[in-house]
Amino acid sequence: MWAWRLHASLPRTATSLEAADWLKVLRWEEVELPKLPEGWARVRLLAAALNRRDLWITLGLYPGIQYPAILGSDGCGEVVAIGSGVPSEWLGQRVLLNPSLNWGQDERVQGERYHILGMPSWGTLAEYVDVPAENLYPMPAYLSPVEAAAIPLAGLTAYRAVFVQGGLQPGEKVLIPGIGGGVAVWALQLAVAAGAEVWVASSRPEKIETAHRLGAKGGILYTEKNWAENLLQRAGSFDLIVDGVGGEVFSAYQLLLAPAGRVVIYGATRGNPPSFDLRRLFWRQNRIIGSTMGSPRNFSDLLHFLTQHQIRPLIEHTYPLTALPQALARLWRGDQMGKIILHPV
Amino acid sequence: MWAWRLHASLPRTATSLEAADWLKVLRWEEVELPKLPEGWARVRLLAAALNRRDLWITLGLYPGIQYPAILGSDGCGEVVAIGSGVPSEWLGQRVLLNPSLNWGQDERVQGERYHILGMPSWGTLAEYVDVPAENLYPMPAYLSPVEAAAIPLAGLTAYRAVFVQGGLQPGEKVLIPGIGGGVAVWALQLAVAAGAEVWVASSRPEKIETAHRLGAKGGILYTEKNWAENLLQRAGSFDLIVDGVGGEVFSAYQLLLAPAGRVVIYGATRGNPPSFDLRRLFWRQNRIIGSTMGSPRNFSDLLHFLTQHQIRPLIEHTYPLTALPQALARLWRGDQMGKIILHPV
Numbered sequence: 083m084w085a086w087r088l089h090a091s092l093p094r095t096a097t098s099l100e101a102a103d104w105l106k107v108l109r110w111e112e113v114e115l116p117k118l119p120e121g122w123a124r125v126r127l128l129a130a131a132l133n134r135r136d137l138w139i140t141l142g143l144y145p146g147i148q149y150p151a152i153l154g155s156d157g158c159g160e161v162v163a164i165g166s167g168v169p170s171e172w173l174g175q176r177v178l179l180n181p182s183l184n185w186g187q188d189e190r191v192q193g194e195r196y197h198i199l200g201m202p203s204w205g206t207l208a209e210y211v212d213v214p215a216e217n218l219y220p221m222p223a224y225l226s227p228v229e230a231a232a233i234p235l236a237g238l239t240a241y242r243a244v245f246v247q248g249g250l251q252p253g254e255k256v257l258i259p260g261i262g263g264g265v266a267v268w269a270l271q272l273a274v275a276a277g278a279e280v281w282v283a284s285s286r287p288e289k290i291e292t293a294h295r296l297g298a299k300g301g302i303l304y305t306e307k308n309w310a311e312n313l314l315q316r317a318g319s320f321d322l323i324v325d326g327v328g329g330e331v332f333s334a335y336q337l338l339l340a341p342a343g344r345v346v347i348y349g350a351t352r353g354n355p356p357s358f359d360l361r362r363l364f365w366r367q368n369r370i371i372g373s374t375m376g377s378p379r380n381f382s383d384l385l386h387f388l389t390q391h392q393i394r395p396l397i398e399h400t401y402p403l404t405a406l407p408q409a410l411a412r413l414w415r416g417d418q419m420g421k422i423i424l425h426p427v
Numbered sequence: 428m429w430a431w432r433l434h435a436s437l438p439r440t441a442t443s444l445e446a447a448d449w450l451k452v453l454r455w456e457e458v459e460l461p462k463l464p465e466g467w468a469r470v471r472l473l474a475a476a477l478n479r480r481d482l483w484i485t486l487g488l489y490p491g492i493q494y495p496a497i498l499g500s501d502g503c504g505e506v507v508a509i510g511s512g513v514p515s516e517w518l519g520q521r522v523l524l525n526p527s528l529n530w531g532q533d534e535r536v537q538g539e540r541y542h543i544l545g546m547p548s549w550g551t552l553a554e555y556v557d558v559p560a561e562n563l564y565p566m567p568a569y570l571s572p573v574e575a576a577a578i579p580l581a582g583l584t585a586y587r588a589v590f591v592q593g594g595l596q597p598g599e600k601v602l603i604p605g606i607g608g609g610v611a612v613w614a615l616q617l618a619v620a621a622g623a624e625v626w627v628a629s630s631r632p633e634k635i636e637t638a639h640r641l642g643a644k645g646g647i648l649y650t651e652k653n654w655a656e657n658l659l660q661r662a663g664s665f666d667l668i669v670d671g672v673g674g675e676v677f678s679a680y681q682l683l684l685a686p687a688g689r690v691v692i693y694g695a696t697r698g699n700p701p702s703f704d705l706r707r708l709f710w711r712q713n714r715i716i717g718s719t720m721g722s723p724r725n726f727s728d729l730l731h732f733l734t735q736h737q738i739r740p741l742i743e744h745t746y747p748l749t750a751l752p753q754a755l756a757r758l759w760r761g762d763q764m765g766k767i768i769l770h771p772v
């Protein structure tokens with residue numbers, strides 16, 4: 083088959099990365115498909131999607147990178163072959179892939195053998211991908227393959243963060259900083275569908291505008307002076323903050339949290355917070371809760387929730403798979419809001 | 428009645444505080460008892476206990492201090508008078524006082540009218556104290572008044588931190604830093620009784636020795652170089668850390684926490700942590716959970732748990748109430764381990 087293979091990392095200090103830069107480390111090349119292991123299935127991809135994880139690996143900002151790697155955690159396609167022990171009903175079915183491999187038996191946390199589809203195991207930026215049959219889920223019938231491919235990694239992360247770790251209740255007030263990122267947009271759509279009052283924060287007015295169209299009640303720009311105080315005045319305090327930003331923005335959350343309020347952290351694109359007020363935390367009975375990816379049960383519950391509410395993903399742009407360098411360059415610029423999808427030609 | 432009244436605060440920068448220093452701001456004086464409000468009861472105290480809260484207020488390190496104040500959150504005694512609407516069966520009963528006043532309806536967090544017995548409402552360092560009848564609980568029959576007085580504030584805080592916020596399960600491994608403090612000792616005894624494997628940390632070897640006698644499996648000295656790494660090697664990682672210390676010790680917890688592990692914070696005697704690693708938090712699905720005091724249900728559950736397990740409090744020393752300055756000086760030195768009790772003469 084043909085696949086995009088990563089052979090080295092780009093300098094992490096790069097300030098501008100155009101399509102030609104990505105081509106220095108990524109090659110579209112033919113690779114031999116391995117023998118399908120017992121319990122695994124082979125999927126011909128109909129669509130794949132990008133995540134920031136793909137960027138970080140390409141920039142060498144990820145632990146345990148192995149070369150050559152086939153990236154890509156999101157994919158949907160058609161089952162074209164099965165290993166021994168896999169029910170034959172899967173053959174020919176359209177499936178969505180759960181990118182959480184080997185989660186393990188504990189709903190609270192992934193086990194030691196856990197990893198994410200797309201490095202070290204081969205990912206979805208290719209013509210075919212092999213996965214354990216337990217990671218196959220029937221593609222939601224109300225969506226196209228391009229739409230379905232926008233779900234897995236970001237949707238799963240958002241679902242676990244909002245409902246499982248965050249324990250969102252209908253009518254609660256939610257803040258989603260860093261709106262525009264894949265997980266943040268899914269968190270917004272899920273929380274709105276669950277009956278929450280959702281506010282967003284961003285550094286770009288057009289992203290707040292899009293969030294508003296997706297059901298957000300309001301938004302605030304970080305660039306506003308005293309943004310946290312202004313938000314508190316306009317929106318009141320928050321029961322739940324779902325955060326992938328961290329850094330100095332995190333330090334503002336303790337002001338914004340209601341008594342018994344929770345912050346669920348699924349990422350830290352701006353790094354660690356410069357300060358953390360323990361006294362305010364314990365006196366207000368607040369919680370800071372870590373969340374990453376999700377269990378098979380979380381993935382199944384996510385697909386059920388999306389179908390029940392007929393939620394359609396926000397897609398920014400689709401590219402042919404062969405234009406991966408252009409797609410990565412766009413993701414790296416960070417001005418997009420929805421998912422970037424790749425489809426075979 | 429006679430009571431100790433606080434008329435001003437001591438300088439918070441004091442490095443040595445003897446009994447004579449406390450007498451500069453505390454006076455043993457006669458005060459007139461007010462008319463009992465509807466729904467309240469008057470209790471003649473048989474024993475009271477000190478908490479660090481009493482020190483902080485005396486040193487002016489507490490929000491909203493009102494003078495003159497009668498301190499003291501812990502007390503047990505005999506009901507000698509009742510306001511209208513209070514069942515007459517309370518009269519003459521020996522009672523333990525729940526120091527959480529006006530918790531409110533939400534089990535998750537205290538309401539806006541919440542405060543702790545002993546400033547601004549008059550506390551237990553006196554001959555009598557008036558409390559709402561809902562704060563009266565029958566004194567556990569297996570304990571003496573001096574023992575029972577060691578329970579309320581610290582026992583309630585520990586119970587909520589360990590079981591309600593911390594969700595301790597039998598067989599889990601627990602770390603209790605700052606052993607020696609009232610809440611920490613109660614947390615140790617509660618967790619041991621619940622079937623957990625408990626480790627402690629302290630800067631004093633004799634406190635670790637006492638913890639061992641109370642059921643701790645082992646302990647570590649902060650003064651040991653690389654204490655956290657050494658503890659990890661000896662004990663393995665922890666499911667639950669129950670912390671009132673904070674500061675640079677808090678930063679070590681992320682190393683010590685197991686996947687899905689929790690830190691419950693009920694205090695921060697060493698202030699805020701110098702660093703907080705968000706990536707480790709989310710990847711390991713850890714939680715940082717604030718906890719303070721407890722609800723009426725928590726207090727009732729605590730007394731039930733103590734009685735069921737026939738747990739006796741650790742008492743360091745008893746003083747006559749008139750020797751409060753000596754008792755405060757001892758608490759301020761910080762070398763004691765159990766509760767300091769005061770009894771009327």
